[in-house]
Amino acid sequence: MLVNGCDCSIVIKTSRCEIDIPYSEETIREAVSVLQEEAAIEGGGECKGIRKVIGVTGCVVTPLTMETAPLLLYLAMGAVGKSVFVSGTRDLYKCDLSLLPLEDTERFDLIQDRGGECKLYEVCAVSGFELRILRGEAVKLKLDICGEWPPRAYPYTDSVKKVSGTERFNSDFVTCNINGKEYGNIYGLTILCKKEGGTRTEIWIKRVLENDNDLSYNIEELTITAKLLRDKYENRHYGIFRITLNKLVMVSDETNVNSTDAVVGPLRFYVSGTVTTEVFTSSEEIIA
Numbered sequence: 001m002l003v004n005g006c007d008c009s010i011v012i013k014t015s016r017c018e019i020d021i022p023y024s025e026e027t028i029r030e031a032v033s034v035l036q037e038e039a040a041i042e043g044g045g046e047c048k049g050i051r052k053v054i055g056v057t058g059c060v061v062t063p064l065t066m067e068t069a070p071l072l073l074y075l076a077m078g079a080v081g082k083s084v085f086v087s088g089t090r091d092l093y094k095c096d097l098s099l100l101p102l103e104d105t106e107r108f109d110l111i112q113d114r115g116g117e118c119k120l121y122e123v124c125a126v127s128g129f130e131l132r133i134l135r136g137e138a139v140k141l142k143l144d145i146c147g148e149w150p151p152r153a154y155p156y157t158d159s160v161k162k163v164s165g166t167e168r169f170n171s172d173f174v175t176c177n178i179n180g181k182e183y184g185n186i187y188g189l190t191i192l193c194k195k196e197g198g199t200r201t202e203i204w205i206k207r208v209l210e211n212d213n214d215l216s217y218n219i220e221e222l223t224i225t226a227k228l229l230r231d232k233y234e235n236r237h238y239g240i241f242r243i244t245l246n247k248l249v250m251v252s253d254e255t256n257v258n259s260t261d262a263v264v265g266p267l268r269f270y271v272s273g274t275v276t277t278e279v280f281t282s283s284e285e286i287i288a
Contacts, residue, residue: 008114010060012071014106019071022168023062028112028121030151031057056110056121056147063138065166066228066239070097070281072141073241076129077193077277078102095238099277101199110145111154120154123147128195131243134188134206139169139226167239169226177223178215183207187264189224191243193275201271203245209255209265219248219269238280247273 010028011020031054064072077099084095110121128144176186188206193199203222207215221244228239248269255265 008112010062011111011113012075013109013111014071017071018111019068021060021062021068021072022065023060026058026060028056028058028060028110028145031055031146055149056124056145056151059142059144060110061140061142063140064169064226064241066169067166069169069241070095070279072143073097073099073277073279075105075108076126076141076143077275078105080276095281097279097281099279101193101195101201101275103195103199105195112151118154118156119151121145121147121151122149126195129193131189131191133171133174133190133224133226135171137171139171139174167228169228169241173229174224174226177221177225179220183215191245191275201245201275202251203248203269203271205267205269206264207267215250215267217250221246222248241277241279243275243277245271245273245275247271 008026009020010023010026011018062068062072074097078101079097080100081098082095083098105126107123107125110124112119112121124145124147126143127146130142132140132142171188174189176183176189185208186205187208188204190204191201192203193201205215224243224245226241249272251268251270253265253267255267
C-alpha cells in the first residue's frame with residue numbers, strides 16, 4: 001500500500017475552478033486489489049498475486065479558511081439552494097449557500113504534488129466527512145475520498161490560486177447554542193457523517209462536567225457558529241459559517257469521573273433530525 005504523507009500539496013479541481021488547500025495531514029493513495037491465483041491441488045504449483053489499481057481511497061484533513069470553507073463544505077455535504085444579495089447603498093456582496101448532507105454530491109479532481117511528481121485523481125467523491133472543533137486549535141475538516149479511476153501523471157505546471165496563507169477559522173471563536181441558549185462549557189465538537197448507503201450523522205461533544213449545567217440526553221436544536229476574528233467579515237456577511245442540528249439523541253456517555261481535576265467528558269449523540277449549514281462568502285466564484 002502506497003501512503004503519501006503531509007509533505008505534498010493538494011489542489012482541488014472542479015469544472016469551474018482550481019484551488020489549493022492548506023492541510024495538516026493526508027493519506028490519499030491508490031486503491032489496490034489483488035487477483036490471486038491458487039496453486040494446483042496436485043503438482044508443484046505456486047500461489048500468485050497480481051496487483052491491480054482500482055481507483056483512489058484515503059482522506060484529506062485541512063483547516064478551514066475564509067477562501068476554502070464554502071467550497072470544501074459544499075463538496076463535503078451538498079447543496080439545497082443559493083441566494084445572492086447586492087446592496088445598492090453600501091455595495092456589499094453576499095452569497096448565502098445552504099447545505100445539507102447528501103449522499104451523491106458533486107464530483108471533483110484532486111491534483112497531488114509530491115516533490116515535483118504530480119498525480120491526477122479524477123472523478124473523486126466524498127464518502128464521508130468529519131468537522132473537528134477543539135478549543136485552542138484551528139477548525140479542521142476531514143474528507144474521506146473515494147474514486148474509481150487510477151491516478152495518472154499530471155505534467156501541467158499551470159499556476160493555481162494560492163490560499164494557504166488566508167485567515168483560518170479558530171475554535172476559540174466558535175459559539176454553541178443549545179435550545180436557543182449559549183452553552184460555554186463545550187471543549188470540543190466532532191461532527192461525523194457517513195454517506196454510503198444513505199447519510200448518517202452523529203456528533204461527539206466534549207464538555208467540562210458540571211453538576212448544575214450538564215447536557216440533556218435529548219437536544220432539540222444545536223447551533224454551531226464559526227466566525228473569523230475581524231469584525232469586517234461579519235459586517236460583510238462572509239467569513240462565517242453556521243451549522244444547525246436538530247433532534248439529537250444521546251447514544252453513549254464516555255465520561256471518566258476518576259479525576260481530581262476538571263473532568264472533560266465526551267458524549268456521543270445520534271442526529272435523528274435535520275442537518276443544515278449556512279456559509280456566507282464574498283463571491284460565488286469558487287463555488288463549483
